[in-house]
Amino acid sequence: MAEKDAVREQIIDAAKKRFSHFGYAKTTMAEVAADCSMSPGNLYRFFPGKLDIAEAIASAAHEEHLKELRKLIQAPAKSGRDRLRDFFFEELRHTYHMLEKNPRIHEMASVIASERPQYSNWMLANERELLVELFEDAERRGEFRSHDKQFTAEMFQSATMKFHYPQLWSKLTLPKLERELDGVLKLLIDGLYAQKAHHNAGQAA
Amino acid sequence: MAEKDAVREQIIDAAKKRFSHFGYAKTTMAEVAADCSMSPGNLYRFFPGKLDIAEAIASAAHEEHLKELRKLIQAPAKSGRDRLRDFFFEELRHTYHMLEKNPRIHEMASVIASERPQYSNWMLANERELLVELFEDAERRGEFRSHDKQFTAEMFQSATMKFHYPQLWSKLTLPKLERELDGVLKLLIDGLYAQKAHHNAGQAA
DNA sequence: TTTCTGAACGTTCAACAAATCGTTCAATCT
DNA sequence: AGATTGAACGATTTGTTGAACGTTCAGAAA
Numbered sequence: 001m002a003e004k005d006a007v008r009e010q011i012i013d014a015a016k017k018r019f020s021h022f023g024y025a026k027t028t029m030a031e032v033a034a035d036c037s038m039s040p041g042n043l044y045r046f047f048p049g050k051l052d053i054a055e056a057i058a059s060a061a062h063e064e065h066l067k068e069l070r071k072l073i074q075a076p077a078k079s080g081r082d083r084l085r086d087f088f089f090e091e092l093r094h095t096y097h098m099l100e101k102n103p104r105i106h107e108m109a110s111v112i113a114s115e116r117p118q119y120s121n122w123m124l125a126n127e128r129e130l131l132v133e134l135f136e137d138a139e140r141r142g143e144f145r146s147h148d149k150q151f152t153a154e155m156f157q158s159a160t161m162k163f164h165y166p167q168l169w170s171k172l173t174l175p176k177l178e179r180e181l182d183g184v185l186k187l188l189i190d191g192l193y194a195q196k197a198h199h200n201a202g203q204a205a
Numbered sequence: 206m207a208e209k210d211a212v213r214e215q216i217i218d219a220a221k222k223r224f225s226h227f228g229y230a231k232t233t234m235a236e237v238a239a240d241c242s243m244s245p246g247n248l249y250r251f252f253p254g255k256l257d258i259a260e261a262i263a264s265a266a267h268e269e270h271l272k273e274l275r276k277l278i279q280a281p282a283k284s285g286r287d288r289l290r291d292f293f294f295e296e297l298r299h300t301y302h303m304l305e306k307n308p309r310i311h312e313m314a315s316v317i318a319s320e321r322p323q324y325s326n327w328m329l330a331n332e333r334e335l336l337v338e339l340f341e342d343a344e345r346r347g348e349f350r351s352h353d354k355q356f357t358a359e360m361f362q363s364a365t366m367k368f369h370y371p372q373l374w375s376k377l378t379l380p381k382l383e384r385e386l387d388g389v390l391k392l393l394i395d396g397l398y399a400q401k402a403h404h405n406a407g408q409a410a
Numbered sequence: 411t412t413t414c415t416g417a418a419c420g421t422t423c424a425a426c427a428a429a430t431c432g433t434t435c436a437a438t439c440t
Numbered sequence: 441a442g443a444t445t446g447a448a449c450g451a452t453t454t455g456t457t458g459a460a461c462g463t464t465c466a467g468a469a470a
Contacts, residue, residue, distance in 0.1 A: 190399035191392035
């Protein structure tokens with residue numbers, strides 16, 4: 001089993017190099033197999049198909065991303081407002097730099113998104129979990145409160161969706177995007193605080 | 206001149222029928238010309254090209270849409286909150302029904318959006334003007350206040366961008382989309398009211 | 411037996427040819 | 441003259457063919 005995992009890792013490494021150098025489409029299974037000194041057919045004992053190799057690569061990167069996000073929402077000295085800002089700014093910069101630094105990686109992400117629509121939803125759900133944690137923590141500290149944290153997290157993701165999709169950016173620079181994200185977040189978070197006020201008023205009555 | 210406008214109208218009508226029946230791509234200039242009992246070449250005395258005919262059709266529809274939106278934001282008996290809700294719900298339903306009722310029309314919109322990127326921005330800017338009017342009116346009535354109404358309008362459009370792009374809907378039904386839009390708007394508008402409070406507090410100090 | 415290979419299968423892709431389309435403009439009509 | 445035509449032009453699309461690709465599996469290797 002450990003043996004099998006090591007081979008999987010080797011395949012992932014070889015594929016990652018090829019994909020980010022030549023792109024997903026221009027990389028053949030035969031090439032990846034040759035890089036691993038094995039036959040094309042043998043790859044299929046370790047992965048159901050080419051797309052699954054890409055998914056494994058993406059999942060590892062996603063795990064790294066989640067780790068970074070987790071660090072941000074657990075910053076001890078920061079307010080809930082600042083943590084939310086840090087969270088979504090990290091999301092934006094992550095997407096932006098992926099596009100800027102290496103378009104091949106973004107090609108890979110696009111292929112996965114179009115061939116495995118549910119995969120994007122899974123990633124969004126993972127990030128949403130972190131948001132819920134953040135909201136729970138903010139409530140514990142009495143900062144803001146929301147009735148349905150799962151739903152509120154969905155609303156934040158919905159309202160910041162534009163910043164996930166470079167196709168919607170129409171050549172905006174990162175500073176402009178950041179200014180826009182900042183404005184949206186300010187409104188949303190002020191909304192959260194306001195709902196806390198309503199909630200308290202309701203309790204008092 | 207009036208003569209020329211009448212012919213333009215005839216061309217637009219013929220093209221509209223063809224585009225919505227067979228689609229933009231499958232309609233040829235020769236067919237539109239034949240429908241108008243003229244030669245293909247003659248079309249170019251009235252329109253610079255095929256895409257401009259589509260744009261004229263889209264612009265007329267856009268004018269209708271703006272008229273509807275204007276009606277909603279000027280409803281006398283409604284609060285700013287309700288007007289904002291009506292505004293964006295109309296936007297969502299407009300997009301949704303365009304897609305649902307006649308995909309050919311949506312195809313036309315997609316072609317224009319991809320060939321004339323600035324055209325989409327122009328439509329967004331028109332709608333943003335109405336939002337600014339709405340904000341000015343709400344401020345006049347003392348309901349909520351925002352420092353930079355142009356910017357605030359941009360933030361509202363940014364946060365509701367998802368509802369403009371069916372590609373991001375992943376099979377969500379209209380009721381689900383409406384629920385989501387409702388949640389986003391609730392946060393945003395609460396945010397507006399909260400900023401008014403901050404503003405007033407600032408004035409008082 | 412279990413692990414691995416590489417030829418074989420059906421599908422997808424790339425390159426080329428033919429046809430079609432948007433657009434132009436010299437010639438024709440009014 | 442100005443208005444209109446329709447053949448001609450270049451660009452784009454369509455159709456087709458052969459190679460390349462992802463995937464499978466019967467058999468070889470271990």
